[in-house]
Amino acid sequence: MQSVLSGRYSEAYATRALSFYASFARPCEHSKARPLADSAGPSLITSSETIVSLTTDDVRKVAHLARLGLDDAALEDYARELSSILDVVDHLGQADTTDVAPMSHPLDLAARLRDDVPDATIDREAFQSVAPDTANGVYRVPKVIE
Amino acid sequence: MNWETVIGLEVHIQLATASKIFSSAPTAYGAAANEQANAVDIALPGVLPVINRDVIAMATRFGLAIEADITRASVFARKHYFYPDLPKGYQISQYDLPIVAGGHLDIETAEQGARRIGITRAHLEEDAGKSLHEAFDRETGIDLNRAGTPLIECVSEPEIRTAAEAAAYAKKLHALVTYLGICDGNMAEGSFRIDANVSVRPAGSTEFGTRTETKNVNSFRFLEKAIEFEVERQIDVLEAGGSITQETRLFDPDSGETRAMRSKEEAHDYRYFPDPDLLPVVIDEAFIDTQRGHLPELPDAKAARFANEYGLNTADATALTQSRVLADFFEATVAAAGHDKAALGKPAANWINSELAGVLNRDGLSIADAPITATQLGGLIARIQDDTISGKIAKQVFDALVAGEGESADAIIADKGLKQITDTGAIESLVDDAIANNPDQVAQYLDGKTKIVGFLVGQVMKASQGKANPKDVNQRLVAKLDAMK
Amino acid sequence: MHDRSIAELIAAVRSGETTPRALTDHYLDRIERLQPSLNALITRTAEAAHAVADGLDEQSPGALAGLPILHKDIFCTKGVKTSCASRMLDNFVAPYDATVVERLAAAGTVMLGKTNMDEFAMGSSNENSFYGPVKNPWNLAHVPGGSSGGSAAAVAAGLAPAATGTDTGGSIRQPAALCGVTGIKPTYGRVSRYGMIAFASSLDQGGCFARSAADCAHVLSAMAGFDPRDSTSVERDVPDYAAALSGDVAGLRIGLPREYFADGLEADSRAVIDAAVKQYEALGAEVVDIDMPHTDLAVSTYYVIAPAEASSNLARFDGVRYGHRCDAPRDLEDLYTRSRGEGFGAEVQRRIMIGAYVLSAGYYDAYYIKAQKTRRLIAQDFQRAFEHVDLIAAPVTQAPAFKLGEKADDPVSMYLNDVYTLPASLAGVPGMSVPAGFAHGLPVGLQLLAPWFEEGRLLNAGHAYQQATDWHTARPAGFE
Structure with a gap:
């Protein structure tokens, strides 16, 4: 196995990815606005008090991005919970990752490629037996206007 | 105000x-x-993607053909959006590390001359399924047969300046991918789909204007029309003091117009990240060398060779190398006609570009479906070259071959008795008859109007039912008439 | 019968002492009697089990011929409901078998049913199930751990000799520890993920639960191995783990990472782990302290990467081709938002939103790229550690099983509970939990971690310990 220390493929990815994303990323208001929790020292991190909260409006936006229909009543709970999760996550800001290549995958291996051999055994009936709405072999959804 | 048009093309090339x-x-x-x-x-729960090796090979050949960099470790990324014809809720595509980076195509148009158009990148991705909006009254139907079909998305630099250049670029790209054998090129079935990004700006400006993206352009002619319409529309809007909305537009071939898509455009946040189900595609030198070895002769190289080997002019060489099938047809025609490529090239080019092109055009056929084979056409040209038949008779034989009236030019010539008269006595007597029967024209000739001999040649040819050799007749007439002076 | 080892059960079938059908009925009967108090199963497949068992006999090929087994309800099983403990898939009957299911069937196992779990494997207590929580057989008021809580509880209660599980951040090791059974998470890439409903693709790994390391060795040998349908499956031979068990750990160097024995570890649990380590010393192993300095980054790293991948993997559940669809959708948007809003439980929704958030424009660098870098730091800790030691020993959890509902309102405290299991998941190394004693009357697990692809070393170390101790043979009262 390729050593995880080397990050052979990831290094190229890192350089390109970082410069690419930097080209359009807006400043990360969320992370930069918040002071990071003190170093946990020898002990593992503990749940810190919520420093900054996502607003219900933030939650509404991200719920829309993920197409999750949430009750307005749930938004506040989610805003509080997601904020406290992000507080934990913000602990990352403490780590010195200078010259560390991102690790996309536990195996620094290359893709294994498949031969171009078609297999026509496709049981549409079985696949569609679990579908909520089909007709004439097609899946149906409410009318989409382009 | 003078406006400059800025065009970039994104072409989806379906891999074969x-x-x-x-x-x-x-x-x-x-x-x-x-x-x-x-x-x-x-996208049933639990399923996983595995990359098709031939897709990587084809993309590599494409990259080599446009003289691009082949990324040694390219990465598939997930592009997220919800749409019913996108079963996973994301498309597996490539983002910051596409397999092909850079490259170019050389094009030529009458107006702009020869230009090199840069290619930004070409990445691999999977196609989506099809939404069938007309299948039901209140529902849209989803057919996922096309989902997962391999595509190369080839993105040009915004360096194209006219609709004609856009068409030339698209044709060149189309020729290239069909030459490479990586795409069937069938535009009606969506194998080669063009999206045109168009904007205009005041001439001399260095900033880009707001662009629109026109989709659903499935022929080169429509591409030109769509761009021409869009440029005119944008100029009208701007000159009326309006501004251009960045939007996706659809081309309607019936009206020749583009219209904004009705669905709500929202700012997309695709949330790209490397697909954790797939590892980086690592391409080594050996793989690239193998693919290089599989590259066929490409259009530009072939056109240059045609000019050189067959003595063709640039226009003919370019026309004949538009598609690999056509170029192959040409070479097979010459080979069937004889050994002297330099002598046979021009007549073969003429027959293909005029007579055969006319028939194909008339019947709406492509060269692949030509009603006459290269062997048949070559056989016909051979008989013209060896003076067995005249050019005029040759046209008759060609029509008969197209109509399927015979297996070969020779068979038709024999069947219909079209062979040139080689009996000197018979020609001599026809020449004598022509001189005797046309005293006025003979008098004009003797008066110094020597061009009139053409009329007399025509009379002999008519009398021979085209089977005399016009050059031979001409010589005999001139000799006899000059002797009468 | 249910106190026997897998080797003994297989031998009993081979010798004709019992039949696959009799074994199947024995365990089906226990399920019938004991399942109601545990809620460890979502689906029972008695009829299919009978059909399979009746087709097997002492002559049947397959290393595990006649062995009853339970599958976590995250593995697709053809013709059998595969719910992932979610309302989203309550009506989903998988049209195909996962590779793991296929392999274990080919080895001659008899599937008795599908086990309960946290919805889409998100959770550490099994309280996030559409089908209700699983109870810990050692104390029904306590959680069994999660996400593979049903599998762990079922094996602990003797409802099956073995069960499959999946581990994304500890989902095998943690419930194994809390239920007092042996559970192994192999190296990432060892067991095919095809047909295992994805939570976080770069972390998910299938494994198994049984009563001992030797039992796990039998099951793992049958389920592991290269699968061309999974691009992340590794082409590497699978040893016969059971045959390789020597029980000898003399000279083995075992590292104790200081960071795993810091403030958070509850005192009685620590005493259990210390005693287990002493046992290894008594068996001739050499124990040394080591440093894994980036351990404290594991929770934050994991809670970026896992939700990011989850938000993407769960996008396919859109009410179009399978799964829950809301009633009478007005339009496409309504179809998506209501189907997904209704189909997913709160914890799944939280993680989907966190994932969408950390991947969204402007946040990607600060969260996702950063977490990929800290992930490498954590993996490097293991790489360096294994240059000095053969195995790592550590606690699995900070404390034994907590009470049902105790942490239900505080997702973050639940997350922090996974500190000891997350690093190995992020690094992709194999890990195992072996029962090592009790604290407050509840089981405590010892976590053993080995270098990539050294599952054999793990199993052998577990086996050596179980040869010398009998913690693994203890049965909870009422489930003898």
């Missing part, structure tokens, strides 16, 4: 693999709905 990019389902066109969508294509 037997199976899909990440699944083993067949890619054949025209199956019953969802009969070619397997568990991976319909």
Whole structure:
């Protein structure tokens, strides 16, 4: 196995990815606005008090991005919970990752490629037996206007 | 105000693999709905993608053909959006590390001359399924047969300046991918789909204007029309003091116009990240060398060779190398006609570019479906070259071959008795008859109007039913008339 | 019968002492009697089990011929409901078998049913199930751990000799520890993920639960191995783990990472782990302290990467091709938002939103790229550690099983509970939990971690310990 220390493929990815994303990323208001929790020292991190909260409006936006229909009543709970999760996550800001290549995958291996051999055994009936709405072999959804 | 047009083309090139990019389902066109969508294509819970080697090979050959960099470790990323013909809720595509980076195509138009158009990148991705909006009254139908079909998306630099250049670029790209054998080029079936990004700006400005993206352009002619319409529309809007909305527009071939898509455009946040189900595609020198070895002779190289070997002018050489099938037809025609490429090239080019092109045009056929084979056409040209028949008779033989009246030019010539008269006595007597029967013209000739001999040649040819050799007749007439002076 | 080892059960079938059908009925009967108090199963497949068992006999090929087994309800089983403990898939009957299911069937196992779990494997207590929480057989008021809580509880209660599980951040090791059974998470890439409903693709790994390391060795040998349908499956031979068990750990160097024995570890649990380590010393192993300095980054790293991948993997559940669809959708948007809003439980929704957030424009660098870098730091800790030691020993959890509902309102405290299991998941190394004693009357697990692809070393170390101790043979009262 390729050593995880080397990050052979990831290094190229890192350089390109970082410069690419930097080209359009807006400043990360969320992370930069918040002071990071003190170093946990020898002990593992503990749940810190919520420093900054996502607003219900933030939650509404991200719920829309993920197409999750949430009750307005749930938004506040989610805003509080997601904020406290992000507080934990913000602990990352403490780590010195200078010259560390991102690790996309536990195996620094290359893709294994498949031969171009078609297999026509496709049981549409079985696949569609679990579908909520089909007709004439097609899946149906409410009318989409382009 | 003078306006400058800025055009960039994004072309989706469907790769001619037997199976899909990440699944083993067949890619054949025209199956019953969802009969070619397997568990991976319909994104059942738990399924996983596995990359098709031929897709990587084809993309590599494409990159080599446009003289681009082949990325040694390219990465598939997930592009997220919700749409019913996108079963996973994300498309597996490539983002910051596409397999092909850079490259160019050389094009030529009458107005702009020869220009090199840069290619920004070409990445691999999977196609989506099809939404059938007309299938039901209140529902949209979803057919996922096309989902997972391999595509190269080739993105040009915004360096194209006219609709004609856009068409030239698209044609060049189309010729290239069909030459490479990586795409069937069938535009009606969506194998080669063009999106045009168009904006205008005051001439001399260095900033880009707001662009629109026109989709659904499935022929080169429509591409020109769509761009011409869009440029005019944008100029009208701007000159009326309005501004251009960045939007996706659809081209309607019936009206020749573009219209904004009705669906709400929202700012997309695709949330790209490297697909954790797939590892980086690592391409080594050996793989690249192998693919280089599989590259056929490409259009530009072939055109240059045609000019050199067959003595063709640039226009003929370019026309004949537009498609690999056409170029192959030409070479097979010459080979069937004889050994002297330099002598046979020009007549073969003429026959293909005029007579055969006329027939194909008339019947709406492509060269692949030509009603006459290269062997037949070559055989016909051979008989012209060896003076067995005249050019005029040759046209008759060509029509007979097209009509399927004979297996070969020789068979038709024999059947219809079209062989040139080689009996000197018979020609002599026809010449004598022409001189005797046309005293006025003979008098004009003797008066110094020597061009009139053409009329007399015509009379002899008519009398011989075209079977005399006009050059020979001409010589005999001139000799006899000069002797009468 | 249910106190016997897998080797003994297989031998009993081979010798004709019992039949696959009799074994199947024995365990089906226990399920019938004991399942109601545990809620460890979502689906029972008695009829299919009978059909399979009746087709097997002492002559049947397959290393595990006649062995009853339970599958976590995250593995697709053809013709059998595969719910992932979610309302989203309550109506989903998988049209195909996962590779793991296929392999274990080919080895001659008899599937008795599908086990309960946290919805889409998100959770550490099994309280996030559409089908209700699983109870810990050692104390029904306590959680069994999660996400593979049903599998762990079922094996602990003797409802099956073995069960499959999946581990994304500890989902095998943690419930194994809390239920007092042996559970192994192999190296990432060892067991095919095809047909295992994805939570976080770069972390998910299938494994198994049984009563001992030797039992796990039998099951793992049958389920592991290269699968061309999974691009992340590794082409590497699978040893016969059971045959390789020597029980000898003399000279083995075992590292104790200081960071795993810091403030958070509850005192009685620590005493259990210390005693287990002493046992290894008594068996001839050499124990040394080591440093894994980036351990404290594991929770934050994991809670970026896992939700990011989850938000993407769960996008396919859109009410179009399978799964829950809301009633009478007005339009496409309504179809998506209501189907997904209704189909997913709160914890799944939280993680989907966190994932969408950290991947969204402007946040990607600060969260996702950063977490990929800290992930490498954590993996490097293991790489360096294994240059000095053969195995790592550590606690699995900070404390034994907590009470049902105790942490239900505080997702973050639940997350922090996974500190000891997350690093190995992020690094992709194999890990195992072996029962090592009790604290407050509840089981405590010892976590053993080995270098990539050294599952054999793990199993052998577990086996050596179980040869010398009998913690693994203890049965909870009422489930003898």
